[in-house]
Amino acid sequence: MKTRIIKSPNMTVILGQITDNLLHQHYAVQLTVALNEPFEVITASSRYRASDFAAKPMVKHQLNSAGSVLVLLVNPASRFGHTLSKHLLKEDHSAIPEQLLTPLTVLAKQWHQQEISDQRFLEFLKQLTDGLVHTCSFKQPLGDTRISQALDYIERYHERVIPATELADLTALSTSRFLHLFKHVTGVSYRRMQLWLRLMASFDLVGSTLTMTQLAHSSGFADSAHYCRTFKECFGYTPSAVFKRSEFESITTNKKTTG
Known part of the structure; x- marks a missing residue:
């Protein structure tokens, strides 16, 4: 089976084998x-076998799988x-919390076995992730309303990469203050998010x-x-290896799957 990639504004889903990649971080x-x-x-300090794995942003890791795996890359x-990042994952890298692992595994296997369509998979995944956010009672996950406003704006115009100056104007902050506040609240730099x-x-x-x-210019x-x-720094692969049509299939959707 070809490796499949589904994109949405805040999440990228990969289904397939992962082999021959290098230690990387994203x-x-x-x-x-x-x-x-x-x-x-x-990882930078360990090597082991597992049936599930979670990593926070910018944690170096490398995976090798003989069988198929489901990978979710989630905008932090x-x-x-x-x-x-702030509530369910206690370590930089760890097992996936049980309240997420069990339903995610069931859903992944249904999709892998083609028991549900891509669209149904995304719908069920949204229900699962929304439910976890609600359970954590974190309706305002980012403790500053200006950053929440900026993130809502980023999601609304997800088809383009928004300059920091535009978001600074939106939030009535200087560009340097916006960049500092964004990293303080989210834990990641805005420039890294742009990249x-x-x-x-x-x-x-x-x-x-x-x-x-x-493609690079575009x-x-x-x-x-x-x-x-x-x-290569982010995925452990060259783009030509990932985009090779005989090995990989890309499916893009603009439907929001997580918020």
């Missing part, structure tokens, strides 16, 4: 669930991402006739070298 919160057999986990500045969003935007161009340089990178280097 902006997203990562959740990984084995669908048939345990996978190997390598979304409500679900913030709930994961991640540009990488995610490049997935929309999979299968196009663009050259790597054109996604907001200065050149293909910067794009390829950033991509």
Whole structure:
């Protein structure tokens, strides 16, 4: 089965095998669930086998799976991402909390076995993540209303990467104050989030006739070298390996799946 990628404004879902990647780190919160057999986990300080794995943003890790796995890459500045980072995940990397692991595993296996469609999978996933956010009683996950306002704006205009100056104007803050406050509240820098969003935007161009340089420019990178280097640092793969049509299939949806 080809590895499949589904995108939404605040989450990227990957279903398939993970092999031959390198130690890497990225902006997203990562959740990984084995669908048939345990996978190997390598971090900066450990190496072990597991059936599930969770990592906070910017935690170095490497996975190798002979069988299929489900990977969720969650924007840590979304409500679900913030709930994961600040409430459910106690360590930088750990097992997935049981209240999330059990229903997520069931849902992943149903999707993997084609018992439910992509759309139904996304709908059920949204119900699950919304329920966890509600259970945590964290209706305002970001403790500053100005940052909440900025994040709502980012989500509303998720099809473009918004300059920090635009959000500073929106929140009536200086650019430097906005950048400081954003990192203080969310735990990640806005510039790092911009870089991640540009990488995610490049997935929309999979299968196009663009050259790597054109794809890099279209996604907001200065050149293909910067794009390829950033991509490999975040995923442990080169973009050409990920976008190879014979191995990977990309499915993009603009439907919100988490908020």
